[in-house]
Structures are given as C-alpha cells and as structure tokens.
Amino acid sequence: MTRDRVRDLRRRIYLILEQGGVGDGASRLVDRLLMAVIVVNLVAVALESVPEYSERYGVVFGLIEDVSLVIFTVEYVLRLWAAPEHLPYHRLGATRARVRYALSAAGLVDLIAVLPFWFAFLVPSELRVLQVFRMVRFFKIARYSPAMRSLLDVLYRERRALIGCVVITLGTAVVAAAAMHLAEARVQPDKLGTIPQALWWAIVTLGTIGYGDVVPITVAGKIIATVTIFLGLIMMALPVGIIATAFADEIHRRNFIVTWGMIARVPLFTELDAGEIADIMELLRAEVVETGDIIVRAGDPAHSMYFIAAGEVEVVVRKEHLRLGVGQFFGEVAVLRRSRRSATATALTRTNLLVLDAQDLHALMERDPRVAARIKDVVEKRVGHEIIGAKGDLVTEEIKRHEGNIEPAKK
C-alpha cells in the first residue's frame, strides 16, 4: 500500500469513528453498534451485582465482558492509529496526533475502558475496583450521543455561571451551618456541636433533600431551617434554569451535525478527495434557521458564507427573487470583496446551513485552486463580471459598478 492510500484509509477510519449522531452509512452503523455495546455493558454490570443473577447467568456476563473488551480494544487501537493529523492550521505528524488523542479526555476514557481489564485478564484477580472501571465505559456514550455531547457542551459553556451558583450555594451553606450551630450546639452537641458537623445539615437542607437525620428542636433552629429551606429552593432553581435554557438553545441551534455526506453533496466539493473533505469538515459549522428568518441582510457586514445542506433560501437581487437549494452557496460575494452584503437572503423553509467563516474561506481558496476557481466562476455569473483578484480580493472598480444594483434591505 502506498503512503497516500494508508493516509486515506486512516482518514476514512477516523471519519467513520468520529462522526456522531446522524453520520452516513458505515459511520451510523458503527455509532449504533458501539452505543449498543456500551448500554449492554452497563446493564450487565448492574445485573451482575445481584448474586442470584450473577450465579445463574455468569457465563453470559463473562461472554458480554469478553466480546466488549475485544470491541473496545479494537476501537481504541483504530482511533489511536487513525488520529487525525490533517487539521487545517495545525498540521501534526502522525505520532504527535496519536499522543494528542491518547492524552485527550476522550482518549483517556477509551483507555481506562479497556486497560484495567486486560491486566485482570492476564493476572486474574477478584478486583471489585474493576466494576467501577466498567462504569467508566458509560462516558464513552458522550461521543456517540449528540444529546449527551450537547449537554457536556452546555455545561462547559455555562461553566462560569454554574461555578457562580456553586460558590453562592456553598457560601449560604456555611452561613446557615454557622447559624444553626449557634442555635443548637448546646442542645444537640453530637449532631450540631461544630460548624463542619452543622454543614452536613445545611447542605442536605439547601439541596432540598432533607434526610431527617438532623432536625432542629429549638425555635431559633426551626426559624433558621425555614429560611434555609426557602434559600435552598432558589439556589437549586438557578443552575436548573441556566442548564435547561442553554440546553434547549443548543438542541435548537445544533440539531444536526456536519457529516461527510453533506459536504460531498455540495457540487463545489465533489472533486475533492477524502482528506480534503475531512479538512473542510473541520472548518464548517452547522446552523439551523427557521422559515422566514433573514440569514444575511443587504448592507450588513459579512463574516461568513453559507452552504445549503437542506431546505431552500431566497435571495432578492434587483427585485428578482432567486431560489437557492441544496448544495448551493451564498454570502461569498461580500466575504470575498471584504465589503457589506450585496443582497438579503431569507430562509423559505426550515433550512440547515453549513457555515464557513471568512478567514477559513480565504485560507481554503488559497490552498485549493480548484475550489477557488469554481467559487470565482459562480461569483462571476452572479454579479456579471470577473471581479475577484488572485487571492480572492475583488477589483474595486467592478464592485462600484455592482454596488449600484444592490437591493435595499427587506424586512
């Protein structure tokens, strides 16, 4: 096999393993298979802890474990071997790409999901710790479940607000514990004799759990508990509200994932090879717009161009209403001439867009002359002249001429 073919194979494997959720064919199949193995594993771990089941179905559990171990090991080795070195802007050598994967959170979870079991396999022992490691496999789900990934993204994005909530809650807990300690230390020295002891009561109360193992008996203690309970309701509502709102936004905004197939369907990219499509995949971001939404407005500054992955968009040019469909692009004119939008584009249906940032478009055109030539062709047809310079800049004279034809912003 030539070096190129090996590289292409690595990229294909990477894409099959990497695309989550709505990937194409093989990728979707692999996603579902791995998800199923993870879920079966977790159910098996839980059931195995019941002595009766463990005795009766021990062989089945053993088989599930062995097959899962082989599947996860093959998956890990393939991920390591195919770690992408082709990310635009930071081209890595194969070894560095592999080290980067191995040390990433996902790489470590993948490793912990298999390594301890190989040790146990080679050196048989009755390690209960292994059960805990088996639960680590649950985290692998994040990679295959878009919803789980969205939730992790939301937690990361809202981390400051959430840390703020934790700090406020802990502060309130310490104050409530101190107050309760003052009120009840004398009557309940065994449970509220110190502030750290009272902290347990405060946390359980603020968390609106109320185990009832420590309860106030003085009037002052009961008043402090009442206030703490109300504060607890507010404290718990804060993070719940933050996460729920951000999660709903995220699901709405990113309910599709950029896949190989979507890019390969864009005529502009059909001639590109696997590696180049993989490069572009890294650059594109998904965005969903609803019917009637204005995507770009004439006269607005331009920061990106758009490819239509699904749906239909209308562009109004010189009072003419043009329809653009799947595979077509728009928003490139203003980006290339570094000027304001030349027309307004509105979604005619709920539309899935692939967004390419301005700087990435310039980089892509510089790197790939075929793509650059085809974009220039389309622009030329759209605005009537060859108005793009060598590096994608537009010749100003022609822009001026075109500017006369700009359709005013439509609401």
Ligand SMILES: Nc1ncnc2c1ncn2[C@@H]1O[C@@H]2COP(=O)(O)O[C@H]2[C@H]1O
């Ligand atoms: N004649 C045309 N036919 C199709 N699309 C057009 C035409 N003129 C402008 N557009 C698109 O409408 C977009 C409006 O924003 P931009 O100027 O960035 O880029 C523009 C083109 O992509």
